[in-house]
Amino acid sequence: MTRLVTARDETDVLELTQEVTADPRIDDLVEQRVAQRLRSEAVHWRLRLVVTETCMMGVLVFAAGSLLGHPAMLVLRASLMVAGSCLATGVLLVGLSAGTMRLADRIRRRLGR
Numbered sequence: 001m002t003r004l005v006t007a008r009d010e011t012d013v014l015e016l017t018q019e020v021t022a023d024p025r026i027d028d029l030v031e032q033r034v035a036q037r038l039r040s041e042a043v044h045w046r047l048r049l050v051v052t053e054t055c056m057m058g059v060l061v062f063a064a065g066s067l068l069g070h071p072a073m074l075v076l077r078a079s080l081m082v083a084g085s086c087l088a089t090g091v092l093l094v095g096l097s098a099g100t101m102r103l104a105d106r107i108r109r110r111l112g113r
Contacts, residue, residue: 043098050090058083 058079065075 039101043094046094046097047091050087050094054083054087054090057086 061082062075062079065078066072
């Protein structure tokens with residue numbers, strides 16, 4: 001069940017926001033936590049995308065091989081090899097991307113930005 005937002009609710013949120021932003025330490029802490037959560041969610045979404053693309057590539061290779069009339073075991077092996085290599089390279093890419101972002105954050109912190 002969803003709740004309708006009223007004008008009073010929006011006013012309460014605005015008042016709370018103004019109270020919280022009065023202290024810059026709280027504001028910085030909230031920003032850090034939100035940034036950390038968004039980074040972790042971004043990695044999860046990238047992994048979901050890799051898994052989806054892996055399945056699509058495996059199914060496409062299997063469908064193409066089957067439509068061309070190749071032997072079933074040959075097509076199955078080829079589709080599994082394509083899916084496996086797609087998964088491995090995708091996970092490697094996501095891992096390297098996450099590692100590079102961590103390294104960039106460390107460098108940015110050391111330089112004081």
